[in-house]
Structure formats: structure tokens, C-alpha cells
Amino acid sequence: MQLPLKDNRLHGLAISFLVVFLLHLHANAQSLSEDRTTESGEAAITDPNEECSPYSYPLVGNHLNSFPPIWEAASILSNDSAAQTKWNSISASIPTNISVKVTQPPPSNYSSDDPDCWWTASTCTEPKLPGLLVDITSAPEPSTLGYGFDDGPNCSHNAFYDFLQSQNQKATLYYIGSNVADWPLEAQRALADGHEICAREWLNHCMINLSFSLSTGRYVMQMIKLAIGVTPTCWRPPYGDVDDRIRSIAEALGLQTIMWKYDSQDADINGQSITEQTVDTDYNNFIQTASNGTFNSAGAIILTHELDNFTMSEAVKFYPQLKSSFQHIVPVGVSLNKTQPYVETNYSLPTFEQYIAGTVTTNGTRVSPNSTTSSSSESSTLPTLSSSSSPSAGNSGNGTSAPSSNASNKLVDIDDRSALMLGFILLTCFYIR
Numbered sequence: 001m002q003l004p005l006k007d008n009r010l011h012g013l014a015i016s017f018l019v020v021f022l023l024h025l026h027a028n029a030q031s032l033s034e035d036r037t038t039e040s041g042e043a044a045i046t047d048p049n050e051e052c053s054p055y056s057y058p059l060v061g062n063h064l065n066s067f068p069p070i071w072e073a074a075s076i077l078s079n080d081s082a083a084q085t086k087w088n089s090i091s092a093s094i095p096t097n098i099s100v101k102v103t104q105p106p107p108s109n110y111s112s113d114d115p116d117c118w119w120t121a122s123t124c125t126e127p128k129l130p131g132l133l134v135d136i137t138s139a140p141e142p143s144t145l146g147y148g149f150d151d152g153p154n155c156s157h158n159a160f161y162d163f164l165q166s167q168n169q170k171a172t173l174y175y176i177g178s179n180v181a182d183w184p185l186e187a188q189r190a191l192a193d194g195h196e197i198c199a200r201e202w203l204n205h206c207m208i209n210l211s212f213s214l215s216t217g218r219y220v221m222q223m224i225k226l227a228i229g230v231t232p233t234c235w236r237p238p239y240g241d242v243d244d245r246i247r248s249i250a251e252a253l254g255l256q257t258i259m260w261k262y263d264s265q266d267a268d269i270n271g272q273s274i275t276e277q278t279v280d281t282d283y284n285n286f287i288q289t290a291s292n293g294t295f296n297s298a299g300a301i302i303l304t305h306e307l308d309n310f311t312m313s314e315a316v317k318f319y320p321q322l323k324s325s326f327q328h329i330v331p332v333g334v335s336l337n338k339t340q341p342y343v344e345t346n347y348s349l350p351t352f353e354q355y356i357a358g359t360v361t362t363n364g365t366r367v368s369p370n371s372t373t374s375s376s377s378e379s380s381t382l383p384t385l386s387s388s389s390s391p392s393a394g395n396s397g398n399g400t401s402a403p404s405s406n407a408s409n410k411l412v413d414i415d416d417r418s419a420l421m422l423g424f425i426l427l428t429c430f431y432i433r
């Protein structure tokens, strides 16, 4: 008899192809969990070491030569004529009678009156130069914490962002330009998760001298636009090192200055005067201050960081206590009813009322032109970036910038498809017979 033999052979063949197919499925599942080309792929990685291993993202990587070198002090690129033009257009509005500060602490001959409203000298936040916006130092709504974190995106932030997501909690994230350039998919997660994105610096360095501040502010905004697709309208100066000259530059760039009144010192551990215990004490003091009614008429902002595992772990550790000592924890922009957080008008934040009623994101919703006028003087008085100042890179739709198309991923896809086909053909043959 020949038939059983034939059947057996076919059976064996079908099974071996099934095995091959399943192996490919498995390989594909693994390659999916290691997808380093999309925001969601990157957000799904749970091993911090894996998260922090570099990947290439052409949409940003192909345009790095339009930016200052990553993690180096920035200045306007000599061939960046758009930046020169921008500088020329705003320079008339920058005071020339305020000295360029280059040292911390202030030199001994700096007047104790603090004529320049130099935060580093006197924690001044109400500009002395007429016409400038007062810095935001607290959430105006009663018993409300303006929740935010500096110096991200940190490559290992998935556990922290997952935590925020599990709490349905949104925050304000102040991103460093060089971090965004290194970790664009991590930066994209902020928008996807519904957080508010503000700028920090090109790198985290006191930035109070002139060439430094203009260029870095502008390049950070452009890098965020390139990597995430939105241009921020708020910023937090490194070390709080801001004076009226810097405020006027920031405002000319369209950036509102966000400061703080309380400091967890979570990024300042030096093993001597500031230890992990100091940070716990700072958090506990702040929580106690919130619990005894200090913020019953106006809320607060405390300085905390996304910097590394320690700062994020502290944030997770103290979240439940913050939650029970404040009535509301909201992004700073939400506490200000700043419904249009970016230059691009097709993303919006909920109003404070909406947020506390449970609508914590309205991203992607078009802002109606009159919805902000009554509520937020901050956003309406801020000059916006002219459209010519937004980067041309990245939004051209020019084939060169398309992400993904990773060769090895492609191979896996094709192999899977052929395995599937062969498996199907063989199984069909087997059952027909």
C-alpha cells in the first residue's frame, strides 16, 4: 500500500512547515516587542537597559546637521540664515542695558536691589522691565498642584510614564533639546500620552549669556517640532537662571517662563549636603505644607525631575501622598486654562474645569478661535513664532525622512508571509486529500 506512506510523508511535511511557521510567528512577536522605529514600539519596551540602547530614527537623524552638536553648548550655526533673520527681527525688543550674566552666584558688584530681576540673585519672578509677563510660579487654582518634570525625555522613562498612565495622570514635561535628539520616540510618547510639553534648554546648563540663550531656545523648539510635531510655548530655564533680558528673548521666541516655589532637590544629590534622605524630607515637608491648608486659596508648583531612575522613583513613591494632600493634580497649562499649548493649533489641552471633571485630554481637538480669549491672558499676550520660523525639516513629506523600513524587519515580514503561504498550501493539500 502506497497511500498511507504518502499520507505520512505529507503529514510530516505539513507539521514541519507548521513548526517553521510558528517559529517565525514567535520571531516576529519578539521583533515586535523590540520595535525601535515607532513611538508605540518603543513605549512597549520594559527593560530599562534595552530602552536606553541607542536606535536610529532617520526623521531626526537625517537633519542633525541643521542643529548644534548634541550635548554641546549651542550657538547659532553660521549658515543658519533663518536664525540670523529671526535674531535681527527680535533684537530691537531685547534690552541692551542689562548686562550679560556669566557667573553663578552673582558677582559681588551686582546691586542688591536686583535691577534685572535675576532669579539667581533674589528669586525674583516679577520682571522689572515693563511689558514682560510675570513668571508662573504656582498653579492659580486652589488646592491644586501644577505637576511637572524637568530634563526628559529620559531613555528609561517607560516605567514612569506607564505609572502616570495607570493613574490617568497628566503632567507638564520640560524637555532638553539634546535628549529629544537622542530619544525622539520617547519624546513622542509625551504627546501620545496626553502630557503637556514645554522646552528646557539645548543641554542642561546655565544659559544666561546672550548667544547661548537665543540659539538654544530656538533650536530646542525646532528639535521638539521635528521629533514630536509640535512647537512648545512654555519653557523652564536651567537652574532657574533667568533675568529680564532672557525673559524678553524667551517671550520674543514665544516662550512663557514657568518657575516654581518649592524644590524637591531631587536632581541635586551630591552625597554631602544633599542626600536621598534630603529629597524625602523635602517631599514630606511639601506634602505637610499642602496638608495644613497653605494652598487653600492658590495652588503650588514643586520642582521635580524626569532625570533618572531615582528622581522618577521618588515621583512614583510620593504620588499617593501628593494625591491625598491636594484636591487636584494637573499639568501647569491646565491650571492656567491654557487650552492651546502649542504653536500648532490642532492640539489642545482641556480647561481646568474639564480636567477635574475627568476629561484629562482633548488632544487632537481643534481649538475654537474664541475659546481661549476670556480665560488665558498668558497665551493670548504671547507673541507666536512666525510660520517662517518653524523648521522646514521633517514636515516636507520628502521621501528621505520616512522612518522605519529597517532591512532586518522587512526580511522577517517576508519570511513570515512565505511561511504562512506554504503552511496554508500544505495544509490545504493535506485536507483535500
Ligand SMILES: *[C@@H]1O[C@H](CO)[C@@H](O)[C@H](O)[C@H]1NC(C)=O
Binding pocket: 065, 066, 077, 079, 080
Ligand atoms: C550648514 O553647514 C553644515 C556643515 O557645517 C551642513 O551640514 C548643513 O547642511 C548646512 N545647513 C544649511 C542650511 O545649509
Ligand SMILES: *[C@@H]1O[C@H](CO)[C@@H](O)[C@H](O)[C@H]1NC(C)=O
Binding pocket: 107, 109, 110, 111
Ligand atoms: C562688575 O565687575 C565686572 C568685572 O569684575 C565688570 O565687568 C562689570 O561691569 C561690573 N558690573 C557692574 C554692575 O559694575
Ligand SMILES: *[C@@H]1O[C@H](CO)[C@@H](O)[C@H](O)[C@H]1NC(C)=O
Binding pocket: 095, 097, 098, 115, 116, 129, 130
Ligand atoms: C533699561 O532701560 C529701560 C528703558 O529702555 C528701563 O525701563 C529700565 O529700567 C532699564 N533697566 C536698567 C536695569 O537700567
Ligand SMILES: *[C@@H]1O[C@H](CO)[C@@H](O)[C@H](O)[C@H]1NC(C)=O
Binding pocket: 073, 102, 209, 210, 211, 212
Ligand atoms: C556663554 O556661555 C557659554 C557656556 O558657558 C560659554 O562657552 C561662552 O563663552 C559664553 N559666551 C559669552 C559671550 O560669555
Ligand SMILES: *[C@@H]1O[C@H](CO)[C@@H](O)[C@H](O)[C@H]1NC(C)=O
Binding pocket: 285, 288, 289, 292, 293, 294
Ligand atoms: C504648614 O506647614 C509648613 C511646613 O511644616 C509650615 O511652614 C507652615 O507654617 C504651616 N502653615 C500653617 C498655616 O500651619
Ligand SMILES: *[C@@H]1O[C@H](CO)[C@@H](O)[C@H](O)[C@H]1NC(C)=O
Binding pocket: 154, 155, 156, 179, 307, 308, 309, 310
Ligand atoms: C536616564 O536614566 C537612567 C537610569 O537612571 C540613567 O542611567 C541615565 O543616565 C539617564 N539619562 C540621562 C541622559 O540622564
Ligand SMILES: *[C@@H]1O[C@H](CO)[C@@H](O)[C@H](O)[C@H]1NC(C)=O
Binding pocket: 048, 156, 157, 159, 160, 309, 312, 313, 316
Ligand atoms: C527603577 O529601576 C528599577 C530597576 O531597573 C526598575 O524596576 C524600576 O521600574 C525603575 N523605576 C522607575 C520609576 O523608572
Ligand SMILES: *[C@@H]1O[C@H](CO)[C@@H](O)[C@H](O)[C@H]1NC(C)=O
Binding pocket: 140, 141, 335, 336, 337, 351, 352, 353, 375, 376
Ligand atoms: C479657568 O476657567 C474656570 C472656568 O471658566 C474659571 O473658573 C477659572 O477661574 C479659570 N482659571 C484661571 C487660572 O484662569
Ligand SMILES: *[C@@H]1O[C@H](CO)[C@@H](O)[C@H](O)[C@H]1NC(C)=O
Binding pocket: 229, 344, 346, 347, 363, 364, 365
Ligand atoms: C496637526 O497638524 C499637523 C500638520 O499641520 C499634522 O501633521 C498632525 O497630524 C495634526 N495632528 C492632529 C492630531 O490633527
Ligand SMILES: *[C@@H]1O[C@H](CO)[C@@H](O)[C@H](O)[C@H]1NC(C)=O
Binding pocket: 368, 370, 371
Ligand atoms: C465664537 O464667536 C462667534 C462670534 O463672536 C460666535 O458666533 C460663536 O458662537 C463663537 N463660537 C464658540 C464656539 O463660542
Ligand SMILES: *[C@@H]1O[C@H](CO)[C@@H](O)[C@H](O)[C@H]1NC(C)=O
Binding pocket: 396, 397, 398, 399
Ligand atoms: C526633496 O529633497 C530634495 C533634496 O533636499 C529636493 O531637491 C526636492 O525638491 C525635495 N522634494 C520635495 C517634493 O520636497
Ligand SMILES: CC(=O)N[C@H]1CO[C@H](CO)[C@@H](O)[C@@H]1O
Binding pocket: 192, 193, 194, 361, 362, 363, 364, 365
Ligand atoms: C485625537 C487623539 O489623538 N486622541 C488621543 C489623545 O490621547 C489619548 C491618550 O493617549 C489617546 O487615547 C487618544 O487617541
